[in-house]
Amino acid sequence: MRQALSADTAKTMNKRRYRAEKRFRFYALSAVVLACAFLVFFFFDIISQGYTAFVQARIKAEIHYTEQSAELPLAAVDEDIRYFVSRGRLRTIPLEIEKHPELMGTTQTEWVIADAEVDQYLKGKSNRLKPKQKRFIDSLKANDRVKLAFNTGFFTRGDSKLPEIAGIFAAVVGSIYVLSLTLLFSVPIGVMTAIYLEEFAPDNRFTQAIEVNINNLAAIPSILFGLLGLAIFINFFGVPRSSAMAGGLTLGLMTLPIIIISTRAALRAVPDSIREGAYGVGASPWQVVWHHVLPLSLPGILTGTIIGLAQAMGETAPLLIVGMMAYIPEAPSGVTDAATVLPAQIYTWSAASLRAYAERTAAAIIVLLAVLLTLNAAAVFLRKRYERRW
Structure with a gap:
């Protein structure tokens, strides 16, 4: 009787487990379908408004x-x-008429x-x-x-109070300046910091505290980096407000933790046997890193850098704090000139009352999404193309 009861109980438990598994699969599939539906609706709405x-x-x-x-x-x-x-x-x-006097009278x-x-x-x-x-x-x-x-004017002209002649050229040039400065500031410092922490730094409370703070910085709201950039670069160092330099350095601070974390992960993925083999032939610690570890971890570093830059390109809140929301009709000629970026331009147009700005807002979003998807696709390609399995 006990054996029969145990068999029935096991059978009942199996049925419950199978039903629970089916419910879980249904919930998971429903979540995927819902996410895809929201994504399709988002792209359809933006494209239908912006094309x-x-x-x-x-x-x-x-x-x-x-x-x-x-x-x-x-x-x-x-x-x-x-x-x-x-x-x-x-x-x-x-x-x-002033530029071409021959037009007078025609x-x-x-x-x-x-x-x-x-x-x-x-x-x-x-x-x-x-x-x-x-x-x-x-x-x-x-x-x-x-x-x-x-x-064509949408791509060759800057912002304007007249929606029919408003374009994104000034914002695109400003974005290029800002991202270039972000890259030049964050990548060398981030990679060198990651190399030191992963390969040379002693394991003590000081370095542990640094690692904890780096992980915390990667998770804090981006607007706090704007306040930090305002205090350090503008108020202390005197960098011109609303300039590409102020925006690039601020976004560099925001991107720095992401690059450090991704670089450390890439360095950690290199097997210790590579280091031991290099030491075995008499290489110095720096030669081990420079000639062996760093080249092998470069694909992971590039992937993390591209993802960090893609995130920086879509940021608006830090740039709002450093004054990059100004009306910029002409493209900046240098990194110290007043500039704006594409996300800030989108934010400005979205607040305009004229209906013609609504379609330009959606069109600028399409351009921004195209750039971001291209950057993320490049990151995936680099990871797949140069990834090594040990």
């Missing part, structure tokens, strides 16, 4: 280069369409950038055009005087 920013409405207009238009740019186009042409384009007419037929409301209307989005104005735009479209063309 229209890559085209821009243009109007075929006659530009009159006269003395009157040099003083009053609105007079450069006919009265019937002057309020449908971007003011940003009209403002450049006096500069063109009339040129050009495809000029249309106003943001015209652009939104042609893209089928809500706008503030009156019914009479919409009918006029429709008549221009019927006569092939209005079209949607590729928006």
